[in-house]
Amino acid sequence: MILIAFASGVAQGCGDRNNGAPMPPTGNDDTSRPDTSGQTLCLQLPADPIAPSVARNWVRHWLTVACWPPGQQEDIVLAVSEAVSNAIEHAYREDQFPEVVDVSGEVEAVPGGQRRVTVIVRDHGRWRPPPIDHENRRRGIPLMRACVDTVTIGQPDDDRTGTAVVLRSRVVPALLRALDAPDVDTNPSHVVSTT
């Protein structure tokens, strides 16, 4: 059972703006705001081993539609895949309902005319500190930190249990919107094919 909602258009987010995640620390000059012409990503996946691959496919598609530079796409995809893999390990089965992992993403405009994405991976398992000797986690978290600008891992602010990982990508150039340059592809919804 996979429930997926993929919203594009004016940024809305999945329910509450930050999906219950603690707000990551921001610098004094960081005044990023949702890009009102950008797209949002909203996934709900089962907490089982298929989830990282489903998340990768959707994140790649979402970034391609947003005309993200291909080299930067793979770093973000890798970070999200690691976060979803870790979330699966946090999950525990309850009799009443299956565990799910929420992945939400937003494109943000950054001062200076650039863009970045913020992706939040949220599980609902009982909060527990990661086992220190788990090999994948020892590699997975440093790998995430190398792939994106900031990684914030913590217990969600709301009263639901679980872990939220907030991934903030590196900035990329803004989308070109020069209407007086006929040789520039100005259609932001043009899908760039990826191999």
Added chain:
Amino acid sequence: MRIDTGRVVHAGGEALVVTVAGEIDVLTVDRLRAAVAAGFEQLPDGATLVIDLTDVTFLGSPGLQALVDATRAAQRRREPLHIVVDHTRPVIRPIELAGLDDLLALFHTVDQAVPS
């Protein structure tokens, strides 16, 4: 993910090549581990075990850990393990980000990975 294992014989040496295609992550990594273990068991004396990742489209920390474990197993067995990555970014990038490009014996092509 597809895995095939085959023997390659050159004038100067022999190799058992485990060819992997597709994505290596938590869903598929156990099959890679099993293929590597079987490769070590079947390896003729003096031959080199080669893992060909040229057609791998995704490599995350579960796969990286499998490659590290395979390399350590090869060191314990005193048998060579060569890993082919060519210049495919989906494989090179995570290896470099994880700082494993020194530990793993990396080669650009299968031909270069087989003793000659």
